[in-house]
Amino acid sequence: MQLELISHALCPFVHRACIMLREKGVEYSRRDVDLEAKPEWFLALSPRGKVPVLVADGTPLFESAAIVEFLDETHPPRLIPEEPFARARQRAWVEVASELLMTQYKTMMAATQAEFEAAAKTATAALARYDEALRKGELASDAFGLVEVATAPALFRFALLEERTGWSFWPRGSQVEAWARRLAARTSVTSSVSEDFPGLFMKLLADKNSYMARVRPAS
Structure with missing residues (x-):
């Protein structure tokens, strides 16, 4: 799976996604955006104009909690309980x-x-x-x-x-x-x-x- 994380260097919600990526040991690329001057391509990916956005095999995913759960579901072993x-x-x-x-x-x-x-x-x-x-x-x-x-x-x-x-x-x-x-x-x-x-x-x-x-x- 090809993963690109759209991020900002200081955002704690981006930090969440990065932590899960590191825990899973998967390769990904990272692209920071200027949140004071958000580019149009970013706004087209992020409905709320916020980071992080994870582009997974060309599909953009937004909101850190959803991204973290997606990564856990697609990259074993699972950290989130099944019960x-x-x-x-x-x-x-x-x-x-x-x-x-x-x-x-x-x-x-x-x-x-x-x-x-x-x-x-x-x-x-x-x-x-x-x-x-x-x-x-x-x-x-x-x-x-x-x-x-x-x-x-x-x-x-x-x-x-x-x-x-x-x-x-x-x-x-x-x-x-x-x-x-x-x-x-x-x-x-x-x-x-x-x-x-x-x-x-x-x-x-x-x-x-x-x-x-x-x-x-x-x-």
Whole structure:
């Protein structure tokens, strides 16, 4: 199967698709687009004008969740459970992961202290939901499936933010911290972004006048 991923270097939803491609070990080409000046050929492929788009044997597929499931179905071994209840629960946690990414973005883009504190409170609460699920055994700390593919881009960025800015959103020593650090360091996760990703990521925060990029946390 010939695969081309239409992408953007910083998009976490593209990151999801790349992670699954890396996990499957399949060859693919990648073409980045400028989302500030979207070309007509891209808009013809993407009904919502968003990345990622996966062109599989000439057929364009859009939306990261659909792309990830397509790749899992067409490239064994399967990561997504066959059992209906388990599969439904994993899909539900994908929605939680998408909400986490949106919360993370608001936190990163907050320009004022008040905006940042409000967004950070929501981000911390979202991560606490994962911690509770891990403690209850609803999520497995050593698993790697659809939930982890969907959530890893956010966790990778939280770890990078902590390293580069000093801001941390998970409780020290918590199960979610250990889970997040394991996923953020997984080869498929780290190799799915460019070598200059950290610099590009921090430049984005600086260009957007991000509070996180300007202010260090109190020690």
